[in-house]
Amino acid sequence: SQQGEEDPQALSIQEGENATMNCSYKTSINNLQWYRQNSGRGLVHLILIRSNEREKHSGRLRVTLDTSKKSSSLLITASRAADTASYFCATATGNQFYFGTGTSLTVIP
Amino acid sequence: ETGVTQTPRHLVMGMTNKKSLKCEQHLGHNAMYWYKQSAKKPLELMFVYNFKEQTENNSVPSRFSPECPNSSHLFLHLHTLQPEDSALYLCASSQVITGGNIQYFGAGTRLSVL
Numbered sequence: 001s002q003q004g005e006e007d008p009q010a011l012s013i014q015e016g017e018n019a020t021m022n023c024s025y026k027t028s029i030n031n032l033q034w035y036r037q038n039s040g041r042g043l044v045h046l047i048l049i050r051s052n053e054r055e056k057h058s059g060r061l062r063v064t065l066d067t068s069k070k071s072s073s074l075l076i077t078a079s080r081a082a083d084t085a086s087y088f089c090a091t092a093t094g095n096q097f098y099f100g101t102g103t104s105l106t107v108i109p
Numbered sequence: 110e111t112g113v114t115q116t117p118r119h120l121v122m123g124m125t126n127k128k129s130l131k132c133e134q135h136l137g138h139n140a141m142y143w144y145k146q147s148a149k150k151p152l153e154l155m156f157v158y159n160f161k162e163q164t165e166n167n168s169v170p171s172r173f174s175p176e177c178p179n180s181s182h183l184f185l186h187l188h189t190l191q192p193e194d195s196a197l198y199l200c201a202s203s204q205v206i207t208g209g210n211i212q213y214f215g216a217g218t219r220l221s222v223l
């Protein structure tokens with residue numbers, strides 16, 4: 001399977017703390033993307049990192065990519081209750097997208 | 110509002126029914142996708158359409174039949190479904206470009222097969 005695997009499956013933190021989620025994948029990729037999903041809704045794109053990039057920032061988000069280890073991490077700094085959601089990594093190869101099972105993040109006010 | 114609209118939002122159907130899910134994108138994208146999301150499973154890509162042509166069919170049972178009449182509309186026709194087909198069905202669109210292909214998702218149709 002080429003699907004990404006997120007780790008941990010669930011994460012619960014206090015508001016203001018940082019949240020780190022990891023993603024591992026199995027094949028070569030063009031890019032890796034992170035998405036967020038609120039309960040019962042569609043996914044929303046957060047950030048894309050290309051295979052030749054190692055780190056990318058967007059607001060409170062920081063993404064790293066290590067193609068030698070086939071892994072990525074998503075760091076959310078200074079978390080807020082509104083960050084409570086599921087987070088998915090997706091790897092893209094051609095027309096194919098592979099999503100993992102996601103990390104369920106709960107931020108406690 | 111993501112620019113991708115799915116209807117209906119909820120659907121309950123019996124195993125002998127025929128129904129259709131509709132997706133419309135207002136973003137001018139050239140590719141559209143159907144995904145299935147079941148509890149505790151990864152999001153599964155079902156079908157891909159580029160410029161109205163189906164380019165991927167990931168071993169989806171024939172009881173699911175996609176239709177893409179133009180680059181803005183995508184349908185998923187359902188017939189003789191099984192209870193295990195109950196899931197959230199998500200539509201997405203993207204503008205396919207070199208080095209990047211960000212997906213914009215609709216809110217999904219929650220399907221229950223009785």
